[in-house]
Amino acid sequence: xxxxxxxxxxxxxxxxxxxxxxxxxxxxxxxxxxxxxxxxxxxxxxxxxxxxxxxxxxxxxxxxxxxxxxxxxxxxxxxxxxxxxxxxxxxxxxxxxxxxxxxxxxxxxxxxxxxxxxxxxxxxxxxxxxxxxxxxxxxxxxxxxxxxxxxxxxxxxxxxxxxxxxxxxxxxxxxxxxxxxxxxxxxxxxxxxxxxxxxxxxxxxxxxxxxxxxxxxxxxxxxxxxxxxxxxxxxxxxxxxxxxxxxxxxxxxxxxxxxxxxxxxxxxxxxxxxxxxxxxxxxxxxxxxxxxxxxxxxxxxxxxxxxxxxxxxxxxxxxxxxxxxxxxxxxxxxxxxxxxxxxxxxxxxxxxxxxxxxxxxxxxxxxxxxxxxxxxxxxxxxxxxxxxxxxxxxxxxxxxxxxxxxxxxxxxxxxxxxxxxxxxxxxxxxxxxxxxxxxxxxxxxxxxxxxxxxxxxxxxxxxxxxxxxxxxxxxxxxxxxxxxxxxxxxxxxxxxxxxxxxxxxxxxxxxxxxxxxxxxxxxxxxxxxxxxxxxxxxxxxxxxxxxxxxxxxxxxxxxxxxxxxxxxxxxxxxxxxxxxxxxxxxxxxxxxxxxxxxxxxxxxxxxxxxxxxxxxxxxxxxxxxxxxxxxxxxxxxxxxxxxxxxxxxxxxxxxxxxxxxxxxxxxxxxxxxxxxxxxxxxxxxxxxxxxxxxxxxxxxxxxxxxxxxxxxxxxxxxxxxxxxxxxxxxxxxxxxxxxxxxxxxxxxxxxxxxxxxxxxxxxxxxxxxx
Numbered sequence: 103x104x105x106x107x108x109x110x111x112x113x114x115x116x117x118x119x120x121x122x123x124x125x126x127x128x129x130x131x132x133x134x135x136x137x138x139x140x141x142x143x144x145x146x147x148x149x150x151x152x153x154x155x156x157x158x159x160x161x162x163x164x165x166x167x168x169x170x171x172x173x174x175x176x177x178x179x180x181x182x183x184x185x186x187x188x189x190x191x192x193x194x195x196x197x198x199x200x201x202x203x204x205x206x207x208x209x210x211x212x213x214x215x216x217x218x219x220x221x222x223x224x225x226x227x228x229x230x231x232x233x234x235x236x237x238x239x240x241x242x243x244x245x246x247x248x249x250x251x252x253x254x255x256x257x258x259x260x261x262x263x264x265x266x267x268x269x270x271x272x273x274x275x276x277x278x279x280x281x282x283x284x285x286x287x288x289x290x291x292x293x294x295x296x297x298x299x300x301x302x303x304x305x306x307x308x309x310x311x312x313x314x315x316x317x318x319x320x321x322x323x324x325x326x327x328x329x330x331x332x333x334x335x336x337x338x339x340x341x342x343x344x345x346x347x348x349x350x351x352x353x354x355x356x357x358x359x360x361x362x363x364x365x366x367x368x369x370x371x372x373x374x375x376x377x378x379x380x381x382x383x384x385x386x387x388x389x390x391x392x393x394x395x396x397x398x399x400x401x402x403x404x405x406x407x408x409x410x411x412x413x414x415x416x417x418x419x420x421x422x423x424x425x426x427x428x429x430x431x432x433x434x435x436x437x438x439x440x441x442x443x444x445x446x447x448x449x450x451x452x453x454x455x456x457x458x459x460x461x462x463x464x465x466x467x468x469x470x471x472x473x474x475x476x477x478x479x480x481x482x483x484x485x486x487x488x489x490x491x492x493x494x495x496x497x498x499x500x501x502x503x504x505x506x507x508x509x510x511x512x513x514x515x516x517x518x519x520x521x522x523x524x525x526x527x528x529x530x531x532x533x534x535x536x537x538x539x540x541x542x543x544x545x546x547x548x549x550x551x552x553x554x555x556x557x558x559x560x561x562x563x564x565x566x567x568x569x570x571x572x573x574x575x576x577x578x579x580x581x582x583x584x585x586x587x588x589x590x591x592x593x594x595x596x597x598x599x600x601x602x603x604x605x606x607x608x609x610x611x612x613x614x615x616x617x618x619x620x621x622x623x624x625x626x627x628x629x630x631x632x633x634x635x636x637x638x639x640x641x642x643x644x645x646x647x648x649x650x651x652x653x654x655x656x657x658x659x660x661x662x663x664x665x666x667x668x669x670x671x672x673x674x675x676x677x678x679x680x681x682x683x684x685x686x687x688x689x690x691x692x693x694x695x696x697x698x699x700x701x702x703x704x705x706x707x708x709x710x711x712x713x714x715x716x717x718x719x720x721x722x723x724x725x726x727x728x729x730x731x732x733x734x735x736x737x738x739x740x741x742x743x744x745x746x747x748x749x750x751x752x753x754x755x756x757x758x759x760x761x762x763x764x765x766x767x768x769x770x771x772x773x774x775x776x777x778x779x780x781x782x783x784x785x786x787x788x789x790x791x792x793x794x795x796x797x798x799x800x801x802x803x804x805x806x807x808x809x810x811x812x813x814x815x816x817x818x819x820x821x822x823x824x825x826x827x828x829x830x831x832x833x834x835x836x837x838x839x840x841x842x843x844x845x846x847x848x849x850x851x852x853x854x855x856x857x858x859x860x861x862x863x864x865x866x867x868x869x870x871x872x
Contacts, residue, residue, distance in 0.1 A: 126184060127161040127452075128191040130154050130172060135414045138194065141174040146181065187831050189455055193414075286330040310335055346376070346393035347386065349525050354386075363397065373398040386525070386559075386587065411621075412456040413660040415721045417832055420714040420753060420761045423707045429715060430704040430730050432723040432737035433502065433746045436666060438651055438659065438675035440466035443829070445654065445677040447865050453829050457659065460826035461719030464747050467822065467858060469815040471503035471745055479505045479697040479790075480740060482803045486783060487812035490820050490846050491838045494757050496809060498750040499816050500705075500786060504697055506743035512695050514550040515612040516568070520599040521584060522619035524559040528586035531677070532653040536618050537581045539650070539682035543616075544578055546690055547571025554602050555580050558595030559587060568606050593636055603645045610794075612695050617665065618650040618676075621658030637669040638736075644794070646696055646739070647671030650685070663722070670699060670739055688856070691742035698790040700737040700798065703748065704730040707784045711807050714753040714762055716834070718823050730789060733798050740790070749823050751834070752783075761834070783807040817850030818859060825866055840870045 130141045137158025144151035145162070146169040154160045164170065164184045173179040177194040184190070288295050314331040348355040348363045355363055375396045377385060382394035421429070439462035446453050474481040483501040490497070519540060527533040547553065548571050555566035555577075566580040599615045607613055637647070647669035649662045659675075666673035672693065674685050685693055702725060707715050717724075729735040740746065753759050783805045789798040812820070825843045827835040843866050851859045 123163055123165050124188065125161055126164045126170065126188060126190055127159070128189050129158045130160065130174075130191070131158055131193050131414070132177070133193055133195060135193070138174055138177075141172055141194070144171045144173075145169070146171045189452070189831060191455060193416075286332050287327045288332050288334070290334045291336055308334060308336055346395050347382065347390040348395050348397065349386070350397045351399055351529070354525050366397070366399070370399050371397055372400045410454065410457075410654070411658045411660045412454055413663055413722055415456050415459070415830075417830065417834075418717045418719075418721055418724075420716045420751075420759075422714050422762070422765065423709040423712045425765070427707055427709060428704060428727045429707070429717055429750075430702065430725045430727050431717065431720045431748075432725055433701045433703060433740065433748075434461050434720060434723050434738050435465060435740060435744045435746055436462050436663070436673040437466040438662070438673045439463055441675045441677050441681050442651070442657075442659065444861075444865055445675075447869050449654075455830045458826050458830040459719060459722070460823050460830070461723070461748065463826045464719065464749065464819050464822050465745070467818065467862075469501060469745050469747060469819065470852075471501045471815075473503060474505050478799070478801055482786065482788065482801065484786065484803065484805045485813060485816050486805065486807070486809050487816060488809065489751055490812075490817070491824055491836045491842065492751070494753070494759060496752040496754060497812075497816075497820060498752060498784070498805070499819060500703070500748045500750070501815075502701075502740065502744075502746040502788075504740045504742060504744040504746075507691055507695065507697075509546065509690060510548075512691060512742070513611045514608055515547070515552065515571075515614065515694060516603060516606050516608045517547075517551065517553045517612075517694070518599045518603045518615045519553065519555045519566075520595055520615050520617045520619075521555065521557050522559075522595070522617075523557045523584050523586050525587050526620055527653070529653055532620060533584065533586045535676065535679070535682070536650075536652055537584065538679060539676055539686060540581055540618070541578055542682055542686040543690070544571070544574050544581075546686070547574065547577075552606060552608075553577055554606070556595060556599040556602060557584060558598075562594040562598040564598070564602065568602075593632065596636060596640065600640045600643060600645055604643050607644070612646075613644060614646045614648060614671075614694060615669075616648045616650065617662075618652060619662070620653040621651060621661040634664050634668050637665050641668065641670045641736075648693055649673045651675040667722075667738075668736065670696070670736075672739065672741065689741075689743065693741065695742045696739045696793045697742055698740040699793055699795075700733070700735070701740050701746075701788065701790040702730050702735075702737045702798075704787045704789075705750070705784050706787075707752070708779060708782050708807075709755075710780060711755060711783050712752050713755045713757065714759070716751045716761075718749040718751060719826070720748065730787070731798075733791070733796065747819055749819065781806055812850075814850045814852035817846055818852070819850075821847035821850060822862065825862075825869075829869065840866050 130138050130143075132138055137154075139154055139158060141154040141158070141160070142151060143153065143160045143162055145164055150162070150164075152160050152162045162170070166184055166186065168184045170182050170184060170190060171179060172182070172192065172194060174194055176197055178197050180192055180194055182190050182192065312333040312335075314327070314333065345360055348360055350363055350366075373396075377390070377394040377396070379391060379393050382390035382392075386394055436459075439457065439459035442457055443453060443463070445451075446457070471483045472481050481503045483499075483503070485499045485501075487497055487499075489495040521533075521536065521540075523533065527536070544553070551571035552568040553566070553571065554564065554568045557563060557565050565584070566577065569577055571577075596615075596617070599617070603613055603615055641647070647666065648671050649666040649669075651657060651659065651662050651673070652675075662673055665671070674681075674693070676682050676685065704727070705715075723738065725735065725737070753762065786803040786805065788801040788803070790801075791798050821843050824835060824838060824846065825840070826832075828838065828840065828843070844863055847859065847863050847866070851863070854860050
């Protein structure tokens with residue numbers, strides 16, 4: 103009995119310790135946003151550890167009190183305290199003292215057929231690193247996939263990769279000594295294969311690549327190797343040539359993931375149909391030029407993990423007013439983040455931190471700002487109050503209210519619907535939902551409005567020429583006839599849609615392309631950088647852009663954000679007919695009619711009053727201070743009836759804060775502050791252009807240092823921002839809880855006519871139970 107009691111008490115003691123242990127997951131990247139595979143992640147002081155996978159992702163069991171240590175060759179090790187976090191992502195900093203470059207040059211004996219000469223080799227790890235390029239700036243970090251032939255670029259001395267249109271040409275020995283028709287010999291697992299077969303190789307199956315560059319290589323393969331030899335060995339002699347395209351539940355699978363599909367249990371497969379090369383190319387485009395296998399699972403929702411893409415967000419920190427008194431950013435009326443997060447919570451999914459854009463969450467809701475009464479198309483409203491989650495700081499709300507125009511007062515519209523009908527859009531929450539959503543828009547069109555429909559899959563085409571809004575049945579029939587299938591030539595679709603919009607351009611009218619897609623472009627111009635370049639050129643036409651995101655599993659938020667930001671447009675995410683009604687019904691004018699473009703905000707804080715400040719959200723909208731008066735710099739657009747809200751957290755002068763670290767005195771610069779504005783907290787400057795203008799107009803608003811009881815709108819906006827900080831695992835939410843969010847939201851719910859604020863409170867409650 104005594105032994106049992108001892109065991110019982112020991113169990114009581116051990117249980118709390120184990121109760122705190124849980125899975126911690128996250129992503130590790132470098133300073134540019136490139137995912138780092140093979141990073142060691144260890145619980146400090148233990149032997150418990152793991153490494154990041156191909157996508158830089160990891161998962162490890164840890165306790166609240168544990169410290170995770172991240173280490174990787176060539177980078178400065180980093181430590182993170184687990185605390186209450188469930189997700190810990192970070193960017194490792196390059197070690198400045200690390201070896202910059204290693205060059206190996208050798209003429210050495212090769213065991214392979216006694217070949218001698220200059221030989222360069224790419225290991226599997228190098229190939230995988232090359233296969234993951236990342237484009238990262240303030241707007242986006244999107245993982246890119248690189249074909250095997252491109253993996254040679256920059257890795258082997260004397261090898262050049264020449265891209266001409268859709269063709270890639272590899273030159274091994276130099277263009278000056280050989281004809282323009284030179285082609286290296288390609289050998290896979292000891293067999294000579296056609297030169298263009300290298301483009302179809304699956305990088306996941308490759309063990310290593312050896313390049314023979316000297317003429318002596320002809321001793322092995324004869325005169326046909328005069329232009330060099332690329333020798334590829336695969337893992338276990340895997341067949342990597344002529345791999346078919348797999349389409350599973352309507353979604354094309356990248357060939358590097360074919361092994362996942364090939365290992366699907368037979369019990370999960372409902373139907374499976376194969377197409378030969380000719381049939382597949384006709385039906386699905388060039389992406390399926392090696393044949394195609396279409397699979398339908400019993401569940402109907404097969405998705406590869408981690409196929410959604412979000413721009414990397416580095417949260418804004420406090421800035422010292424004495425060193426940086428100006429804060430400059432572009433407005434943002436996008437609201438996609440909130441409805442996307444709502445979808446995640448309602449589906450019981452973990453929330454990707456970079457999916458949380460706090461400004462888009464706050465701006466999802468309408469606030470009771472006064473309508474403009476002067477010549478400017480918007481009014482300005484500011485408030486200052488005590489910060490609900492930190493009594494040592496102040497919170498500032500800056501609100502814009504765009505002038506509201508009745509639908510009948512809007513100018514005639516020239517609309518081009520650009521609809522993604524590729525295979526990935528086949529799910530019920532994509533193309534079927536898209537059709538129903540667009541019908542809401544069609545029902546509001548007038549006789550003077552015109553609509554054209556362009557679709558794209560493996561290629562792009564016009565399915566409806568410009569048609570008057572009077573003929574609603576004809577437009578809806580064209581929508582009903584759309585079916586999903588094929589690859590995703592998004593770039594070609596954008597080119598065609600803008601061409602059609604420009605040909606039917608209405609002077610003094612509303613000219614707009616409305617793109618609806620999941621953003622998974624995979625044919626032609628498809629990378630984030632390529633899409634940015636394309637859309638920047640197109641916006642010069644005077645055609646505006648609305649971007650609507652649909653679906654999940656392979657949703658490319660980062661790409662759609664770039665298109666909206668750079669295309670003079672807005673971005674929404676449609677997760678339900680309720681959201682479609684909000685975007686195309688209640689906010690019809692704001693979605694389609696721009697009243698001001700390139701709207702920028704610059705706040706100058708008074709250093710006599712404000713020790714430091716932090717802009718909450720808008721990380722991807724920050725501008726350089728000099729950009730404010732530069733009319734060539736692109737910024738956000740404001741639509742009819744739109745509201746824009748920005749929140750700042752301020753640390754008053756004289757308050758000690760853990761968020762501020764000491765800064766040494768300057769030797770050459772001495773700052774002096776003006777005393778005649780002692781009652782002012784900050785000055786706000788706004789610049790905007792008319793929709794057809796090129797010169798900006800400036801407005802100025804001064805805020806006195808008056809701290810008042812927060813209005814209901816202020817309290818609710820603060821509650822939304824606080825929840826955003828919590829689900830982003832921000833260090834600034836000051837140990838607040840969802841209960842704090844609910845209490846704040848309850849006090850600010852006000853007259854919730856449409857029920858959106860009540861829905862937010864239900865989401866917070868649901869998140870608590872996850």
